[in-house]
Amino acid sequence: MDRRRADDSESRFNAYVEGLVSVIGHADRERPLRDYCMGLMMPCERKSVEPMAAVTAPARVAAQHQSLLHFVGAGRWSDERVLAKVRELVLPAVQRHGPIEAWIIDDTGFPKQGRHSVGVARQYCGQLGKEDNCQVAVSLSLANSHASLPVAYRLYLPQEWATDRERLRKVGVPEDIAFKTKHEIALEQLRWACEAGLPRGVTLLDAGYGNNSELRRDITAMDLAYVAGILSNTTVWAPGKRPLPAKKWSGRGRPPKLLQRDAKHRPVSVKELALGLPKHAWRTIKWREGTAERLSSRFARVRVRAARRDFKLTEGRPPEWLLIEWPAGENEPTKYWLSTLPEEITFRRLVELAKLRWRIERDYQELKQEVGLGHFEGRGWRGFHHHATLCIAAYGFLISERETIPPSEPRSTRVLPKPAISSGYQPRGSTAAARTTRSEFDRDDAPTADRGSRQDATAMPMLCRADRKTGAAEKFVTQ
Numbered sequence: 502m503d504r505r506r507a508d509d510s511e512s513r514f515n516a517y518v519e520g521l522v523s524v525i526g527h528a529d530r531e532r533p534l535r536d537y538c539m540g541l542m543m544p545c546e547r548k549s550v551e552p553m554a555a556v557t558a559p560a561r562v563a564a565q566h567q568s569l570l571h572f573v574g575a576g577r578w579s580d581e582r583v584l585a586k587v588r589e590l591v592l593p594a595v596q597r598h599g600p601i602e603a604w605i606i607d608d609t610g611f612p613k614q615g616r617h618s619v620g621v622a623r624q625y626c627g628q629l630g631k632e633d634n635c636q637v638a639v640s641l642s643l644a645n646s647h648a649s650l651p652v653a654y655r656l657y658l659p660q661e662w663a664t665d666r667e668r669l670r671k672v673g674v675p676e677d678i679a680f681k682t683k684h685e686i687a688l689e690q691l692r693w694a695c696e697a698g699l700p701r702g703v704t705l706l707d708a709g710y711g712n713n714s715e716l717r718r719d720i721t722a723m724d725l726a727y728v729a730g731i732l733s734n735t736t737v738w739a740p741g742k743r744p745l746p747a748k749k750w751s752g753r754g755r756p757p758k759l760l761q762r763d764a765k766h767r768p769v770s771v772k773e774l775a776l777g778l779p780k781h782a783w784r785t786i787k788w789r790e791g792t793a794e795r796l797s798s799r800f801a802r803v804r805v806r807a808a809r810r811d812f813k814l815t816e817g818r819p820p821e822w823l824l825i826e827w828p829a830g831e832n833e834p835t836k837y838w839l840s841t842l843p844e845e846i847t848f849r850r851l852v853e854l855a856k857l858r859w860r861i862e863r864d865y866q867e868l869k870q871e872v873g874l875g876h877f878e879g880r881g882w883r884g885f886h887h888h889a890t891l892c893i894a895a896y897g898f899l900i901s902e903r904e905t906i907p908p909s910e911p912r913s914t915r916v917l918p919k920p921a922i923s924s925g926y927q928p929r930g931s932t933a934a935a936r937t938t939r940s941e942f943d944r945d946d947a948p949t950a951d952r953g954s955r956q957d958a959t960a961m962p963m964l965c966r967a968d969r970k971t972g973a974a975e976k977f978v979t980q
Contacts, residue, residue, distance in 0.1 A: 510902060514539075517898050520590050524582040533572035534891075536565065541872040541895040548873020548892075573877075573891065574884035583890050584652060591650055591897035592700070598647035601700035603854065604725070605642045605649065605861040606687045606710055608657065610635040611875040618880045619672040622659040628875075638889065639683050641690040642861050643699060646789070648900045649860035651868075652699065653690040654889050656882070657683050673881045683709075684716045695723055703842065705858045708732055711839065714809045721841060728824075728840040728855045733772035735837065737805040742766075743817045744808070758815040768808035775801065775825045775834045783827065788853045800852055801825045807839060822846075824855055864896075872896050 518538060522531045540553030550569045551562075558565035595601070610626030612635045619636070626635040641653040662668060663680030681689070687710055704720050704727040711717065711729025720727050738744065745761035762768070778801050787797040805823045821841050827834040838855050868874040872895045877888040 521586055524586045526578045533568050537569055537891050538895050548876040549878045573887045574879050580886050580890040587894050587897045591901050594901040595648045599645045601643050601702045602645045603702040603705045603857050605644055605705045607861045608637050608639045609865045610637045619882045620656045620658050639686040642864055644860040649864055651893050655686050656885055673883055684713050688719055703854050726841045728838050731837050731839055734770050736768040736770055736808040738768050738808050739774055740803050743806055744811050760811055760814055771837045786849055786852045788856045798826050798828045868892055868896055
């Protein structure tokens with residue numbers, strides 16, 4: 502039975518790759534495309550080009566290395582067309598379990614050494630939880646409670662890169678790429694998704710994006726609802742309150758139009774408002790299954806008006822939901838969200854949507870740990886995005902395969918068999934290999950989980966591939 506299911510998986514993988522081949526361009530790209538995607542799903546420690554060459558073509562590693570390196574680093578195929586095909590192939594499998602519920606904006610960092618890889622700078626890296634030398638990419642994912650799929654992915658170029666034309670030329674950044682903040686990149690991705698007619702969902706943002714009032718305003722202007730994380734010092738008008746109207750006109754000059762506030766009539770921080778709520782405002786709500794039991798916490802919600810710099814406006818902002826989480830045992834609330842979801846939405850549904858952001862955490866965790874998103878060792882713009890596109894393509898296939906696993910399958914990860922490579926082989930960058938001391942080489946260690954605790958995932962037997970020379974079967978397994 503396992504062998505038959507693995508054969509079925511291989512057949513579906515071949516059909517999936519054929520779909521990608523239809524948009525990749527030249528026919529000579531078919532083999533490296535297939536091998537690169539296969540290498541990303543192989544059970545090897547590192548998913549950079551050299552180790553993948555060793556596990557996909559052990560009899561001709563050098564030639565395979567050059568083929569894959571050229572395909573990902575210099576191939577002039579379109580990331581946009583491949584990602585569009587991935588959406589076409591994978592979204593139906595996701596939507597069989599329910600409609601798209603959310604558009605999730607986030608970014609992820611990749612620690613790097615040296616300064617020559619495109620976009621590397623000292624900036625905040627979520628994987629490390631601090632500022633350090635890294636690359637950062639912004640993404641948009643479509644999600645429901647069953648799965649999520651990244652549909653847009655763009656490297657952030659810090660200002661020090663965007664203003665250095667020589668550096669940009671060396672790493673092949675296109676001429677039309679100008680400096681954009683992460684918020685601007687996120688807004689560009691949302692606008693593109695609207696224009697592309699993708700299945701709509703509630704926009705979910707963490708506080709790094711949600712605390713930007715201009716971004717929230719622009720999302721609303723696109724007729725998108727949001728659930729946006731905010732910081733505890735964000736100011737709002739308490740329920741039933743709003744800014745004072747403009748001053749009465751004296752009869753001379755232009756009539757005053759701007760809203761007012763004074764010493765006695767001022768907004769409050771969301772933390773101050775939360776601490777003043779009565780006990781009956783708080784409810785314990787469960788929102789989804791965890792590893793052992795349903796996840797739950799204490800929440801309160803109230804209707805408020807965002808107050809940031811509204812004294813420069815002529816009309817007050819409309820009311821929206823303020824959702825607050827205060828887990829039992831904590832001294833104060835831990836999370837805050839503003840949401841433009843309808844006033845009649847149920848309390849539980851509001852919490853479920855706010856907490857659906859965990860899907861992007863799973864995205865990045867699996868993209869990094871299972872298919873090697875952070876393992877690319879090249880320096881160029883094209884290679885960085887080609888590698889990410891192929892990682893998303895491989896991840897999309899794994900998403901579409903989840904529903905083929907019987908409910909009775911064990912929830913633990915299976916032991917992965919060793920690839921059929923020579924016993925003395927050690928890929929560069931592996932933990933077993935000696936680390937280089939030359940700072941001019943860019944190397945990044947295999948990433949560790951940085952986005953919360955991970956649920957156990959069902960082991961997925963993916964492909965059984967018979968080696969053409971030896972006939973030895975290699976079983977591919979992933980989470």
